[in-house]
C-alpha cells in the first residue's frame with residue numbers, strides 16, 4: 622500500500638487516529654464534497670435552475686458503532702468532542718458546529734431507526750466561505766449514521782434530510798442546492814438542478830478551462846438572518862404576483878407586471894427572474910464551448926447579486942474586478958449565500974499561474990468531483 626499523499630488521504634489518516642481515542646473498533650470512512658456554484662444564485666428556494674459543481678474539497682467522517690444510544694463526535698477543526706443521546710427530547714440549537722450533527726440526527730430519526738456511534742470529523746472545505754461546508758458536514762455525518770445503522774439511504778432522501786436539518790434545527794431557511802450538489806456530484810461535470818422538479822442533469826465541463834475560488838476571508842455573523850430575510854422577500858414578491866414560486870414568472874411577464882411590485886421586492890424579483898434565465902443560457906454556452914459568453918453571464922450574475930439582491934460585499938466586488946483584470950479569465954462572481962465568503966472564477970487553464978500570483982493562498986483551483994460516498 623502506498624503512503625497517503627493528497628490532502629484528503631492525509632485527512633483520512635488523521636481521522637483514523639482521532640477516532641482511535643474514542644473507540645477500539647475498526648472505523649469506516651465517508652466523504653461528502655463541498656461545492657462551488659457556477660451560476661444560479663439565490664434562486665433554489667424560488668424553485669429555480671442552479672448550476673453547482675461538487676469539488677475536490679470535502680468533509681470526511683470516520684465512524685464506528687457503539688453498544689449504547691449515544692453519539693460522540695470529535696471535530697478536528699474545533700478541537701472538541703461533543704456528545705448527545707440519539708433519543709434526546711427537544712434539543713435546542715447551541716449556535717455551534719454540533720448543531721449540524723444534531724440537526725441531521727433529528728431529521729434522519731424521523732425517517733429510520735438509528736444506532737449509537739463514535740465519529741471523528743474533519744474537512745478540507747474552508748468553513749463559512751460559501752462553499753457549502755455545512756451541507757457537507759450534514760451529508761457526511763448522515764451517510765455515516767445510515768451505514769452504521771445498516772440502513773442504506775437514497776441520495777435524494779439524504780439531501781432532503783440535510784435541508785430539513787438546516788431549516789428546522791440550525792435555523793437557516795436554505796434551499797436544496799447544496800445537499801443535492803454534495804450527494805449528486807459527478808467528476809468533470811457541473812450539475813444542472815431544477816429546484817422545482819428536483820431533476821438533476823450532469824453537464825460536462827469544457828476542456829481547457831479551470832475553476833478557481835478566491836476566499837475573501839470575510840465571515841459575516843448576521844448572514845443567516847439576512848439570508849432568511851431574502852427568502853421572505855422573494856416569497857412576498859411571488860405572492861404579490863399571484864404565483865407559488867418566482868420560477869413561475871417568465872422574463873416577459875416580469876417586464877409586464879414587475880412594476881406593480883414595491884421597489885425593494887421588484888429588485889429582488891428582477892434578480893431571481895433574470896438569474897434563472899441566465900442559468901439556461903449558461904448551459905447552452907458551455908455546451909457550445911462559448912466561454913466568452915459563459916464568462917459574461919457570470920459577470921451579469923454578480924452585478925445582479927450586488928445591485929438587485931444586495932448580498933455581495935465591497936470586498937467580494939473588488940475580488941471580482943481584480944480577477945477580471947487577469948488575461949485569460951472569462952468570468953467571475955460571488956458564489957454561495959454571499960455576505961462574505963468566496964468568488965468563483967472561470968479561466969483558461971494557462972491563466973492559473975497569473976491567478977495564483979495575484980491572489981496567493983486565497984486562490985484555489987478546484988476540480989469537479991463525485992458526490993458523497995463511503996470510502997473503500
Ligand code: GLA
Nearest residue numbers: 662663795796797798957958
Ligand atoms: C446557500 C444556501 C443555498 C442557496 C445559496 C444561494 O448556499 O444553502 O440553498 O440558497 O446559499 O444560492
